[in-house]
Amino acid sequence: METQSLTIHVKKIEKSKIEQVDFNNLAFGKNYSDHMMYCDYIDGKWQTPQIVPYGPMEFSPSTKVFHYGQAVFEGMKAFKDDAGRVHLFRPEENFKRINKSSERLAIPEFPKDYFFESLETLLKLDHEWVKPGQGNSLYIRPFVIATEEGVAAAPSDAYRFMIITCPSQAYYNKPVKVLFAEKYSRSADGGVGYAKAAGNYGAQFYPTNIAKSKGYDQVIWTDAKTHQYLEEAGTMNIFFRIGDKLLTAPTSDRILDGVTRKSVIQLAKDNGIEVEVAPVEVERIKNAAKAGELKEIFGTGTAATIAKVTGFEHAGDEFTLPKMEVEYSELMKKYLQDIQYNRVEDKNNWLHPIEK
Amino acid sequence: METQSLTIHVKKIEKSKIEQVDFNNLAFGKNYSDHMMYCDYIDGKWQTPQIVPYGPMEFSPSTKVFHYGQAVFEGMKAFKDDAGRVHLFRPEENFKRINKSSERLAIPEFPKDYFFESLETLLKLDHEWVKPGQGNSLYIRPFVIATEEGVAAAPSDAYRFMIITCPSQAYYNKPVKVLFAEKYSRSADGGVGYAKAAGNYGAQFYPTNIAKSKGYDQVIWTDAKTHQYLEEAGTMNIFFRIGDKLLTAPTSDRILDGVTRKSVIQLAKDNGIEVEVAPVEVERIKNAAKAGELKEIFGTGTAATIAKVTGFEHAGDEFTLPKMEVEYSELMKKYLQDIQYNRVEDKNNWLHPIEK
Ligand SMILES: Cc1ncc(COP(=O)(O)O)c(C=O)c1O
Ligand SMILES: Cc1ncc(COP(=O)(O)O)c(C=O)c1O
Numbered sequence: 001m002e003t004q005s006l007t008i009h010v011k012k013i014e015k016s017k018i019e020q021v022d023f024n025n026l027a028f029g030k031n032y033s034d035h036m037m038y039c040d041y042i043d044g045k046w047q048t049p050q051i052v053p054y055g056p057m058e059f060s061p062s063t064k065v066f067h068y069g070q071a072v073f074e075g076m077k078a079f080k081d082d083a084g085r086v087h088l089f090r091p092e093e094n095f096k097r098i099n100k101s102s103e104r105l106a107i108p109e110f111p112k113d114y115f116f117e118s119l120e121t122l123l124k125l126d127h128e129w130v131k132p133g134q135g136n137s138l139y140i141r142p143f144v145i146a147t148e149e150g151v152a153a154a155p156s157d158a159y160r161f162m163i164i165t166c167p168s169q170a171y172y173n174k175p176v177k178v179l180f181a182e183k184y185s186r187s188a189d190g191g192v193g194y195a196k197a198a199g200n201y202g203a204q205f206y207p208t209n210i211a212k213s214k215g216y217d218q219v220i221w222t223d224a225k226t227h228q229y230l231e232e233a234g235t236m237n238i239f240f241r242i243g244d245k246l247l248t249a250p251t252s253d254r255i256l257d258g259v260t261r262k263s264v265i266q267l268a269k270d271n272g273i274e275v276e277v278a279p280v281e282v283e284r285i286k287n288a289a290k291a292g293e294l295k296e297i298f299g300t301g302t303a304a305t306i307a308k309v310t311g312f313e314h315a316g317d318e319f320t321l322p323k324m325e326v327e328y329s330e331l332m333k334k335y336l337q338d339i340q341y342n343r344v345e346d347k348n349n350w351l352h353p354i355e356k
Numbered sequence: 357m358e359t360q361s362l363t364i365h366v367k368k369i370e371k372s373k374i375e376q377v378d379f380n381n382l383a384f385g386k387n388y389s390d391h392m393m394y395c396d397y398i399d400g401k402w403q404t405p406q407i408v409p410y411g412p413m414e415f416s417p418s419t420k421v422f423h424y425g426q427a428v429f430e431g432m433k434a435f436k437d438d439a440g441r442v443h444l445f446r447p448e449e450n451f452k453r454i455n456k457s458s459e460r461l462a463i464p465e466f467p468k469d470y471f472f473e474s475l476e477t478l479l480k481l482d483h484e485w486v487k488p489g490q491g492n493s494l495y496i497r498p499f500v501i502a503t504e505e506g507v508a509a510a511p512s513d514a515y516r517f518m519i520i521t522c523p524s525q526a527y528y529n530k531p532v533k534v535l536f537a538e539k540y541s542r543s544a545d546g547g548v549g550y551a552k553a554a555g556n557y558g559a560q561f562y563p564t565n566i567a568k569s570k571g572y573d574q575v576i577w578t579d580a581k582t583h584q585y586l587e588e589a590g591t592m593n594i595f596f597r598i599g600d601k602l603l604t605a606p607t608s609d610r611i612l613d614g615v616t617r618k619s620v621i622q623l624a625k626d627n628g629i630e631v632e633v634a635p636v637e638v639e640r641i642k643n644a645a646k647a648g649e650l651k652e653i654f655g656t657g658t659a660a661t662i663a664k665v666t667g668f669e670h671a672g673d674e675f676t677l678p679k680m681e682v683e684y685s686e687l688m689k690k691y692l693q694d695i696q697y698n699r700v701e702d703k704n705n706w707l708h709p710i711e712k
Binding site: 027028029030032036038054055056057058059060061062065066067068069070071073103104105106139141143145146149150151152153154155162164166181183184185186187188189190191192197198199200201202203205206209224225227234235303 | 383384385386388392394410411412413414415416417418421422423424425426427429459460461462495497499501502505506507508509510511518520522537539540541542543544545546547548553554555556557558559561562563565580581583590591659
């Protein structure tokens with residue numbers, strides 16, 4: 001344990017822009033709160049974290065992140081309970097994961113106390129940006145980019161860690177139709193699929209656009225080797241309900257170890273729902289659908305929370321999911337949100353309160 | 357053919373910084389010429405290209421390139437011949453390739469006349485930065501980045517195309533020792549390996565660092581599916597000389613279609629050296645090495661031109677390449693440079709002269 005407290009430099013805004021934001025009509029990731037954090041890695045060392053008014057910064061066109069994609073990020077949320085207290089949901093997981101991502105991208109590890117003290121200072125300052133009420137939250141985006149200037153393909157010797165935050169409502173309003181990938185792939189064994197690396201996302205837009213042009217909202221990625229196993233969606237892990245059991249793929253070096261996924265697995269167990277964590281064969285899902293045993297598919301992710309899938313297509317076969325009276329997706333969302341908004345006992349110790 | 361000429365906005369430097377550069381001691385990609393080009397894609401349209409003094413620009417921390425890696429680039433060179441004329445080497449290839457990369461990354465295509473007129477204007481202005489003499493060149497880095505502000509994982513609606521240039525000497529001074537990849541991979545079928553996407557590079561640094569810690573300079577990537585076939589290096593395609601024949605892997609959606617590679621294939625043919633373009637089995641190379649038939653390995657790329665490999669390791673087996681009296685790597689380099697510096701007839705029409 002550190003005994004000496006870290007100093008964070010804070011430069012406050014002069015006037016909040018919160019009045020200009022329509023909190024009932026938020027496009028996801030388009031409004032930013034008053035402050036942001038940045039912390040530079042220079043000469044082999046993370047410098048003092050700086051909290052400053054949110055705003056643009058200068059970058060040289062030769063900045064390495066523009067050329068070599070050395071960039072990782074996280075997505076996490078803060079919720080306000082009915083007593084007006086702000087809580088982060090499982091931030092330890094995001095902290096560990098950003099460093100895991102960084103390691104794979106040859107980016108230096110970020111210190112734990114820098115991460116938590118920055119978050120706490122930022123959230124205290126921007127407390128008003130976390131709105132109470134179902135579906136409301138403050139989306140928090142920590143990220144790291146390579147900042148050395150130079151166009152030689154080698155790891156950067158300078159980095160910037162940043163945290164920006166956006167007020168958000170529920171991410172997906174409507175249920176989604178998905179396409180199981182047959183040709184394109186998101187990641188491979190020995191690759192960077194398990195990291196929240198910037199390049200993993202840009203690489204998905206083109207195949208996703210093709211899916212969209214066919215009337216599907218998202219792609220469910222299959223393994224690059226055989227395309228026979230369902231892995232995850234672009235920003236969500238995927239669950240299948242077969243009969244009364246939930247099925248989801250194990251994590252691997254190809255799949256992001258989602259915080260919502262692991263929370264759903266735990267909550268299902270806590271509530272007596274069986275979860276099978278095993279490779280998910282496309283054929284098994286199609287056969288279950290044909291036999292009327294596939295009851296639900298849903299995605300899990302911080303931004304979306306739980307996103308219902310209404311139908312899917314694979315190799316020309318189209319399937320529509322039944323309408324269930326009791327939906328596990330709804331149950332899981334309720335279990336999750338009850339904890340996130342501090343409405344039930346937090347047995348698993350997932351909430352990290354922010355002192356005012 | 358366009359009949360009306362495109363207007364490019366030009367803002368010249370006040371005073372050149374060329375005097376400050378030591379042209380005999382250039383670190384690759386660390387010095388930039390006086391001018392750069394940028395061109396914004398806004399409202400569904402590429403705006404007028406702007407040529408301005410090289411320098412930093414403002415970006416919001418939510419700029420999409422920082423989060424989702426929608427970024428592609430090119431690398432090409434201009435050479436000055438003994439008569440003081442500047443020539444681009446096969447720029448059509450780079451133009452086609454950047455648009456191929458952009459398509460895969462869901463970035464809008466850049467117009468051909470914008471590309472060539474910008475390059476020509478830029479090179480006329482920065483003519484003095486192209487130094488004559490063996491090994492000297494101006495390295496040209498076109499790139500495109502996603503510039504919309506927003507942290508939702510979806511294609512950007514705004515982009516910036518830029519061109520920056522760096523005076524350069526030969527890229528690698530010393531021959532390299534390489535490691536054949538057994539666990540990590542660079543790209544997969546259905547992925548973005550054939551694109552010069554920023555994320556492909558950042559993803560290689562960590563496994564390359566591991567190789568370096570074992571005493572190797574670079575990794576030769578093998579196919580992600582089986583790791584039995586040699587594909588390419590981080591920024592070079594790879595050739596193997598077995599007996600008197602050259603062998604190189606075919607391009608695919610996993611491998612970058614290198615301009616130097618295709619030039620070497622052509623030059624080998626033009627000079628009576630047989631080239632086999634076929635999947636390169638690791639075992640075949642190891643067996644050839646054991647039988648004394650593997651004479652050379654070399655990499656080909658714009659930055660490095662030709663890089664000699666002196667030895668390799670795979671699965672604990674180490675191999676040292678023999679010292680040849682007549683090296684194909686040296687021959688190929690000479691053939692290439694004779695054209696690039698306009699010392700021989702340019703039969704294949706590869707030079708694109710820049711009018712003063
Ligand atoms: C590729 C990918 N899979 C899954 C997830 C879900 O992870 P989490 O629940 O931690 O948000 C995300 C989003 O963060 C993601 O980007
Ligand atoms: C992955 C990769 N392979 C090969 C090459 C060589 O291509 P070229 O000869 O066009 O420079 C490069 C460099 O540009 C590269 O980045």
